[in-house]
Amino acid sequence: MQQQKRHPELVEGSLPVFVFPTELIFYADDQASHKQVLTLYNPYEFALKFKVLCTAPSKYAVVDATGAVKPQCCVDIVIRHRDVRACHYGVMDKFRLQVSEQSQRKALGKKEVIATLLPSAQEQQQQKQQDEEKRMKEQLAESVFFEQTSLQQASESRSQSSGPSLLTVFLGAVCVAVLMLPTLGDLESVVPVYLHLSVNKKLVAASSYYGYSPDMKDPEVPRNLRCSS
Numbered sequence: 001m002q003q004q005k006r007h008p009e010l011v012e013g014s015l016p017v018f019v020f021p022t023e024l025i026f027y028a029d030d031q032a033s034h035k036q037v038l039t040l041y042n043p044y045e046f047a048l049k050f051k052v053l054c055t056a057p058s059k060y061a062v063v064d065a066t067g068a069v070k071p072q073c074c075v076d077i078v079i080r081h082r083d084v085r086a087c088h089y090g091v092m093d094k095f096r097l098q099v100s101e102q103s104q105r106k107a108l109g110k111k112e113v114i115a116t117l118l119p120s121a122q123e124q125q126q127q128k129q130q131d132e133e134k135r136m137k138e139q140l141a142e143s144v145f146f147e148q149t150s151l152q153q154a155s156e157s158r159s160q161s162s163g164p165s166l167l168t169v170f171l172g173a174v175c176v177a178v179l180m181l182p183t184l185g186d187l188e189s190v191v192p193v194y195l196h197l198s199v200n201k202k203l204v205a206a207s208s209y210y211g212y213s214p215d216m217k218d219p220e221v222p223r224n225l226r227c228s229s
Contacts, residue, residue, distance in 0.1 A: 015109030017099055018043065024095075024115040026081045033121065034084060038077040038095070038113060042069035046101060048108075052077060053096040059083040060093070060115070068102060081117060088117045178205035 018041040027033045042048050052065040063078040079095070095113040100106060182189035184196045197205075 013107060013109060015044075015099065017097060017109040017111035019097055019111045019113060022111075022113055024079065024113060026084070026115065026117045027121040028084050028086075028089070028117065028119050030121045034081045036079045036081075036115075038079060038097070039074055040069060040077060040097060040099075041074045042099075043072060045071050047071055048099045049102050050075075050097055050099045053098065054093065055095075056093045059088065060095075062095075069099075079115070081115075084117065086119070089119050090116065092116050175205045178202065 020039045020041070024036045024038070025033070026036065038052075040050055047068055047070055049068045050066065052062050054060055054062070059081065061080040061082050063080075064075075065077075067075060067077075069075050077097075093115045095115060096110055097113070098107040098110045100108050178197065179202055181202075182196050183202065184198045189196070
């Protein structure tokens with residue numbers, strides 16, 4: 001009887017690899033950081049074998065560079081930096097973890113981890129704090145800018161909605177000018193006769209003026225337009 005497969009056939013390089021951390025940082029002034037630990041997880045229902053490769057193998061010592069991981073288990077891989085010199089500061093090296101099924105030779109998946117040597121842990125922490133402060137200041141400045149813009153737009157909107165329009169002001173000025181002209185029949189005025197207006201026209205102008213003035217209520221008829229009893 002043919003043995004049933006426990007999982008479907010996997011394509012080379014398609015299997016996700018779970019490693020923590022995804023970046024290794026070594027500090028020259030911190031002896032404890034010269035030793036780092038990579039944890040390889042196997043969440044699958046079949047065992048995996050692994051192999052650790054490096055772009056600069058002379059600078060590092062990898063304990064158990066090859067091995068196996070049982071199903072739903074994990075293993076720790078110890079990596080030591082053994083060439084701590086100033087000429088290596090800031091240089092990014094790469095570790096590659098390749099995994100495959102124990103019964104096969106092809107690599108089912110791979111994961112790269114970056115390794116960097118820095119001169120000082122304290123300087124790195126200060127740089128992180130400066131970057132964080134700079135980011136917070138930029139966010140604060142951006143927030144203040146948008147808040148001021150919103151307040152300005154709201155103020156302009158209120159002024160446009162509450163204040164009279166230019167047309168209203170113009171019509172009001174015309175009505176006032178009409179009311180100031182002499183009434184028809186006023187012989188003492190020095191204004192030309194053709195500019196003398198009748199009482200009815202002035203009443204229309206007064207009605208229009210008070211209609212365009214939102215602050216006026218219960219208007220009174222101008223004194224020069226009142227009828228004498």
